[in-house]
C-alpha cells in the first residue's frame with residue numbers, strides 16, 4: 001500500500017494491525033510505525049492572511065518536516081496568495097479558485113483560515129472532496145451553517161478539528177487539572193469577564209470583523225474562545241443563554257470619521273489613528289493587494305456601518321446546573337481577564353493581564369481559596385510564544401504525532417459547534433430580548449457530561 005494513498009479508515013485499520021507495538025509503549029506508538037512515519041499530511045490552505053501566515057505555514061513545515069508537506073494555497077486575493085507563497089518560501093501551486101485547487105491537488109488535509117462567515121463553504125466542500133479539515137475558530141457564524149457542517153462530517157466520514165489554542169495555555173491547563181482534582185469541590189457558578197484593550201479591541205472594528213455578516217459579531221468571532229474554555233473547564237454542555245449587548249463606543253458614536261487612517265484628515269485628533277506604513281508585514285500582506293479587493297487593514301473604527309456590539313454580557317446555564325456570568329468589553333486600558341470558579345468547597349480566582357504595560361510577570365497566578373481553610377497561590381510560568389505557549393502545544397498535537405490527551409484538550413466538530421452556539425444564542429437573545437435554548441439551534445442534544453473528542 002502506498003502510504004500517500006492511505007485513507008483515514010485504512011490508517012485506522014492499519015493502526016489496529018500494529019496495536020502490539022502500541023501496547024509495548026503507548027507513548028512511542030506513533031514513532032514505532034513505519035507506515036505512519038512515512039505518511040506526510042498533504043496540506044492545502046484556503047485563506048492566506050495573517051493567521052495562516054503566523055500560525056499555519058513556515059513554522060509548521062520547519063517544526064514537522066517529516067510529517068507535513070504543503071501542496072496548495074488558495075485565496076480570493078491573487079496578490080496576497082502570491083505574496084504568501086513568496087514570503088513562506090513554499091513551492092506549491094497557488095489558486096484563486098477553491099474547487100480547482102481541491103480537484104487538481106487532492107490534499108488530504110485542508111486548513112481553513114478565511115473570513116469566518118465563509119468557513120462553512122470550505123469545510124463542507126473540502127470534506128466532500130476528500131479532505132479532513134483543520135479550521136480556525138469560530139467554526140462558523142450561524143446555526144444553519146453549523147448544521148451543514150455537522151451533516152457533512154457525518155455524510156462524508158471525514159473529520160473536522162477546530163483549533164482551540166486557548167485550551168493549551170499552561171495556566172489554563174493547570175486550572176483544568178485543579179478543577180478536576182476537586183480542589184474547590186463541585187463547581188456551582190463561574191464569574192468570567194474579558195477585557196480587550198484599545199489596541200487589540202479596536203482592531204476588530206477596523207476590518208471585516210466589524211460586520212455581523214462577516215464575523216458573526218464578537219459574540220461569535222471572539223467569545224467562541226471564551227465559551228470553548230468554559231465548556232472544557234466545566235465539562236458539561238451549555239443549555240440556555242440570556243444576553244444583552246450594545247454599541248456604545250465605536251462606530252456611529254463618534255463626532256468624526258473617515259474611510260481609513262492613511263488619508264484621514266483627523267489624524268492629529270484621533271487616539272485610534274494607526275500608521276500602517278510603519279508595519280512592514282501589513283504593508284506587504286494587505287496594503288500591497290488592496291487594489292484587488294479593497295480590503296483596508298487600517299479601516300476607521302468610527303465607520304457608521306459597524307453593526308457589532310462593543311459591550312456584551314450573558315448569563316449561561318449549563319446542563320449540570322452550573323451558571324456563568326460572562327462579559328466582554330472592547331475598549332479597556334489593558335487586556336486580560338478575570339475568572340472565578342465558585343465550588344462547594346472553595347473558590348478559584350485567576351486574574352490574567354495579557355498586556356500589562358506596568359508589570360511584566362513571568363508567571364500566571366491561580367489563587368485557590370478553601371472554605372474554612374487556606375489560601376494557596378499557584379504560579380504557572382508562561383512562555384512568550386503565541387498564546388502563552390499554547391499555539392506550539394496545539395501544533396504538536398495536530399502535526400507532531402502526540403496522541404495522548406490527558407487533559408481532554410482535543411476539539412472536534414461538536415466542541416466547535418457548542419462554543420459558537422453559545423455566541424449565536426447570545427446574539428439572538430440580544431436581538432429578541434428572550435433566553436435561547438442551545439437544543440433549539442441544531443441537532444446537537446446538550447449533555448450533562450461533555451463528550452470528549454479523540455485526538
Ligand SMILES: NC(=O)c1ccc[n+]([C@@H]2O[C@H](COP(=O)([O-])OP(=O)(O)OC[C@H]3O[C@@H](n4cnc5c(N)ncnc54)[C@H](O)[C@@H]3O)[C@@H](O)[C@H]2O)c1
Nearest residue numbers: 047048049050051052075076077113114115116136137138
Ligand atoms: N485562534 C486564534 O487565536 C486566531 C487568531 C487570529 C485569527 N483567527 C482566525 O483565523 C481566520 C483568518 O483570520 P486573519 O486574521 O488571518 O484574517 P485575514 O483577513 O488576514 O485573512 C483572511 C484571508 O481569507 C481570504 N478570503 C476571504 N474570503 C475568501 C474566500 N471566499 N475564498 C478564499 N479566500 C478568502 C482573504 O483574502 C484573506 O487573505 C479567521 O477565521 C479568524 O477568526 C484565529
